[in-house]
Amino acid sequence: MLFQRDGGLQVQVRSTIAALRELAMPGLEIELVDTNRQRIDSYDVIHVFSAINGNYRAVELATEMGVPVVLSALLSPGWSRSAGWRARVADQLTGRLTQWNVQTSYAQTKRALQLAQMVIALGEAEQKALMDGFKIESSRIQLLPNGIAERFFQADAKRFRQHTGLEGPFVLMVGSISPYKNQQGLVRALAALDLPVVLIGQAQRQHQAYLQSLLASPNVRWLGQLEHHDPLLASAYAAASVLALPSQGEVFPLSVLEALAAGTPAVMTDESALSLPGSAFALKQLRWSDTDSLRQAIQEFVGVPPPRAAVSALVQTFTWRRVALKIADCYQLLYERRQQGSGDAV
Template identity: 30%
Template sequence: MRVAINLLTDDPEHPSGAHWFWTRVIPEMAQRLDPGEELHLLVSPRTASMHQGYGSSVHHLMFPWSNEHPRLRTLSEHAWAPLSLRPAGIDVFSTLIAPLVKPAPGLVAHFKTMHAFTAPRSIRPEVRLYRRLSYPRTARVADAIIINSESLRQEVERHLDVDPAKLRLIPEAVDHELFRPGDPEHARDRLRMRHGVTRPFVLFVSSLWPYKNCEGLLRAFAVAQGAITGRQLVIVGPGRDQDYVSSLRALAEELGISDDVVWVGGVPLEDTVDFYRAADVFVYPSFNETFGLPILEAMACACPVVTSDRSAMPETAGGAALLADPDDPRSIADAIVSACGEDGELARKLGPERAGQFTWGVTAEHTLAVYREVHAQRASL
């Protein structure tokens, strides 16, 4: 069995969550390949170096462009994939969006979000239109569709005409070598020197899209300040829309909390560990998530978590987080105050146990099983 995995959505300058997913899953799958099984990774000259050292059964299929040129990348996926995958003897193609011509006997789609439908403002208009047109066709031609939560299953079934029998639920996981409890004081010292975090703090980690609800967190922090005096609010994550980031900073000024907010910006994934270890509470008040991996990252570091009571977040938290209504800053504020008290101590104990249920080895094993299932089905026709 030869499986080709489409990694062309990698942007070498701005690695996405999908990139981090595959860099964890591919080496785990490589360790589990049977004799005669191979993985072939679709990469470009700019991204090939991002996927090295996976073992002798993992190979590169070179394409001219990746996501540093989104339109050319999209064109090459549709035009080049059918011409290159069949001569390479690919049995199963794993991708987000199916090319216009099916390039291999089996096709597995990985749907990670339905944001083109549920959070359209987070996606550029041309990308949103492309996905809205492509997802229904992909759902029709795919032999199996991997999803990461029951919440996403509901969204897929709501927005697409899809055969429910095609859906395979495989949760994502935590890198437990990276995200684990550590010395909070050491972490605070590092943050003080590197980022100017000088006091106990409430933490937010996410790209700054409107649906992530940083606005609601700012309002909640202003409400909670009287009960959690002396704390800062630390915002970690890149600003994808500078106008929106400017509006958040203006809101902090309006609320009178700007002196207590630290805007860190984007940091490497490895650096977020210090923030989780040092924070009094991690707050993730998003309006919509199909999994919510930062919830588990924080839990794995023994950081109390406050998150939303909707979409996939309660499912991912599994009873180890405090839940709040993301539409109600008072609800978020009350949860933050609780997490900074005795409830936070309980969450510190429950979180690592919950996060420990999610490993990349299990995710890889189940993903590989879907590829084998699709290959066997096609081989029997």
């Protein structure tokens, strides 16, 4: 079901594959596994994206077949020691009440993390969540952020301005339309201001009423879903005065990184693994439900915009090539370990 929707996870998977292929490294062949036609043990290394949504079965199967696994965890940084303890207690109670016929999602996620030979965390906050919430050893965790496509660094506002007719300042929000993403909180925060809000993203059927409630505001404009490679998306980032992402939680939001690359400051939830030292002049991370602080931060960025070149410089090192080189090193390390293990067994 992975590619039946489009979002940050899908972008990450496709971008990782493309960046690894562009390296053109001798002996490195990358492909998306088709489990209906290909056996996992025909590969040297398997890379699984996301520790949730039943992916523990893929990790289990690869382990049974002797294929090492790199697991991009993509976990919420909200997993603390206390949250992990509560989840383990709930798992024990669930098991005893059902004679161990029912597993919690926590147990499945933890199994995937425990079986994987290497776990990738997108930032220090996610690394801490892995260690505190799931008791994963730091030696098994690699810190590797997402990358940003070069086109976002080179984005120009002209295309978006011509397409929409918007000439003045506006706030942009990119992401699926849903209560979890909290577009309504953004609209409420800016209700007293004459400041347009542009929404880009898809609304699932169950959230159509939510979308209509947003569009009832005269300052809201919805552009629908834009493909990640659409030049209009990059142009929207460059044209915006501020990117807002007051969702209830984000792992490592690509939309924020892409906006910063385009030189646009961002205001977002503090429930995230994203951490950029020295970024306070261009990135505000707030409690997702704090509409007063959200409004104030947006007003400050609109009133006194930070220098776009300085904003872009914050994420200058987040290139997909750099990320791909490090991921390729992870693959190589696990491949060599597997070969050494095979040699020891002969």
